Amino acid sequence: MKGDPVLERAARRFGTPFYLYDFEVIEARVSALSAALGPRFELAYAVKANPSLGILSFLRKFGLSSDVASRGELLAVRRAGWxxxxxxxxxxxxxxxxxxxxxxxxxxxxxxxxxxxxxxxxxxxxxxxxxxxxxxxxxxxxxxxxxxxxxxxxxxxxxxxxxxxxxxxxxxxxxxxxxxxxxxxxxxxxxxxxxxxxxxxxxxxxxxxxxxxxxxxxxxxxxxxxxxxxxxxxxxxxxxxxxxxxxxxxxxxxxxxxxxxxxxxxxxxxxGRFLVAESGTYAVKVLGTKRSRGVDYVLVDGGVHHFLRPLLLGTPHRVRLVPGRIGGRPRPASRSQKSLVLAGPLCTSLDILHPAARLPLPVRGDLLAFENAGAYGFTESMPLFLSHEWPAEVGVRKGRLALLRRPPRVADLQARQKTPF
Ligand SMILES: Cc1ncc(COP(=O)(O)O)c(C=O)c1O
Structure with a gap:
């Protein structure tokens, strides 16, 4: 099984879990859809799909319009120069x-x-x-x-x-x-x-x-x-x-x-979705595996608090295994596939990122990459639940990685709270 150098680089640099958005995919979707709509129809990006300022300012350069649903989204598109x-x-x-x-x-x-x-x-x-x-x-x-x-x-x-x-x-x-x-x-x-x-x-x-x-x-x-x-x-x-x-x-x-x-x-x-969904990956690290009454569980360091969509809609996303490296080379994953429950760290049985992923059994340190996570991904989730650290949001274009949102640390979020009683 091949590695994924960009995901691995992002994991080393920003830590897991994280979201990675590929700006070349966004560009390709914009040009494919613009060509299909033709000159008579106008393309306005629905900001709710992914309101990242990095993505908004990139989209604006293609001359798109935008659709906003709140004053927060209005602020975002104005900041991005619309x-x-x-x-x-x-x-x-x-x-x-x-x-x-x-x-x-x-x-x-x-x-x-x-x-x-x-x-x-x-x-x-x-x-x-x-x-x-x-x-x-x-x-x-x-x-x-x-x-x-x-x-x-x-x-x-x-x-x-x-x-x-x-x-x-x-x-x-x-x-x-x-x-x-x-x-x-x-x-x-x-x-x-x-x-x-x-x-x-x-x-x-x-x-x-x-x-x-x-x-x-x-x-x-x-x-x-x-x-x-x-x-x-x-x-x-x-x-x-x-x-x-x-x-x-x-x-x-x-x-x-x-x-x-x-x-x-x-x-x-x-x-919204068409322009950004396929650009996005939610990447998590495997912490360990266990078997419970005949079912194989893979416990990972991210969950539905960062990526609620599969649970909310009952539709799992495709997921790839990126084996960890030994001596600089990707460790070959076993060829035999199993049906695996991919579960996160939340204290609820609802925290299932995939109920039946067909993958080789991973080992601690491997990455799992959930695809099509660029639309209605992080911002449709509930990152405060259980006080885990937030994922970084990272962009990649022509091989260059860049942080799009520095996640607030849990300690910073706690520092904004008061204890009046
Ligand atoms: C008013 C409005 N416009 C556009 C969209 C974007 O829809 P889609 O992501 O399916 O293209 C939505 C999504 O909820 C919406 O509510």
């Missing part, structure tokens, strides 16, 4: 402070998801004497069913307005003189691997936006189709067919070109 004209915002429960920060920053459009958000935005607009560009996030009764519910697929969910509510809002929008309702957003499903479904969904969303625009005289400054471009997590899953996507979207762009209401309309996709 101009407000290239920032959109979507999120199901934005606080007054979030809304005001977005308005003050002058982001290009805020997608409202509830009537109260419109009311709050109207108050903010009146107070700041600004007219605010607003899109309505819609939750139509059709869409793409998800294998694992993340966004919700068709049907009732917490996001956006159902069509009845949206139409009521459109009829009474004069109540909001400081708001210009000028767009729509629909995001139905995440991690979709069937390009045909994504194309069909895009066509339906655009038709819906067009019919609402005609019926209620809504100018279409932007139509936003959300994210959802999937990546294969399981062995047998096939990657998204970008050829089908390109052809389908080119057809839609041609149709849109013949419709005067779409003249000047931004047609936006806001993917």
């Amino acid at each position: 101009p407000p004209s290239k920032i959109l915002s979507t999120g199901p429960a934005k606080s007054d402070a979030d809304l005001e920060a977005l308005v003050r920053a002058g982001v290009s459009i805020i997608h409202a998801e509830g009537e109260w958000e419109l009311e709050r935005l109207e108050q903010i607009g009146r107070r700041l004497r600004r007219r605010i560009a607003v899109g309505l996030r819609l939750n139509p009764p059709w869409g793409i069913a998800e294998k694992r519910v993340m966004i919700g697929g068709p049907g009732a969910k917490k996001f956006g307005f159902d069509l009845k509510s949206a139409q009521r809002i459109l009829r009474m929008r004069r109540r909001f003189p400081h708001l210009e309702v000028c767009g729509f957003q629909v995001f139905n499903a995440s991690n979709v691997l069937d390009a045909r479904l994504l194309v069909e969904n895009t066509r339906r969303v655009l038709s819906l936006a067009l019919s609402l625009s005609k019926k209620y005289s809504v100018p279409l400054r932007s139509v936003d189709f959300g994210g959802g471009f999937g990546v294969p997590y399981a062995e047998k899953e096939k990657p998204l067919d970008l050829g089908i996507l390109r052809k389908g979207l080119a057809g839609i762009a041609k149709w849109a070109a013949g419709e005067s209401r779409f003249r000047g309309t931004r047609l936006v996709f806001e993917p």
Whole structure:
């Protein structure tokens, strides 16, 4: 079994566990997806997938827009140099402070998801004497069913307005003189691997936006189709067919070109996962193995407190064994594979990084590398649980390793607490 020099170097330099993001993979995904979307569609990175400042400032250089869901994400993209004209915002429960920060920053459009958000935005607009560009996030009764519910697929969910509510809002929008309702957003499903479904969904969303625009005289400054471009997590899953996507979207762009209401309309996709998931690896070190009633356990120095996604969604990530070195050479791993439970240090049986990984039995000091951990990885986790040290986040580009986030030490986190009683 071959070693993995970059992972091994990162382990020596930063210690385990750690996250490693390969910036060349990010660059390749950006250019592949941009080519598939073609010139008519705009690409806006959904910051929630991975809000690392190093990744944001790298993505900005490709001219992408960005989608933010909180004022923290807004701060991150502003720090990474994004101009407000290239920032959109979507999120199901934005606080007054979030809304005001977005308005003050002058982001290009805020997608409202509830009537109260419109009311709050109207108050903010009146107070700041600004007219605010607003899109309505819609939750139509059709869409793409998800294998694992993340966004919700068709049907009732917490996001956006159902069509009845949206139409009521459109009829009474004069109540909001400081708001210009000028767009729509629909995001139905995440991690979709069937390009045909994504194309069909895009066509339906655009038709819906067009019919609402005609019926209620809504100018279409932007139509936003959300994210959802999937990546294969399981062995047998096939990657998204970008050829089908390109052809389908080119057809839609041609149709849109013949419709005067779409003249000047931004047609936006806001993917997160597709751009960053495959760049990321969560690497842990093997502390020891044991057999318990016929089951082989591998105990490692990281767990679901750093990498919750496999447990949260019940979908294990692919994992590789990187054997430790003896005398500078990778120790050959045994050839025989076993079914192994990969378990972390938390005091709960839920702390399982993989329930049945097929790998040779590792030994203490080997590394295990969980793949596709670049999206919804560390930031979707719960690093305070059990007070273990946080993983470093490291980038690699053209063989050069660089620290992206120096993890706070547990002692520093404790020093910020008070003991008033
Ligand atoms: C509003 C919105 N846009 C975009 C995304 C990104 O989705 P994905 O990572 O599936 O592309 C999400 C994910 O939750 C979202 O909530």
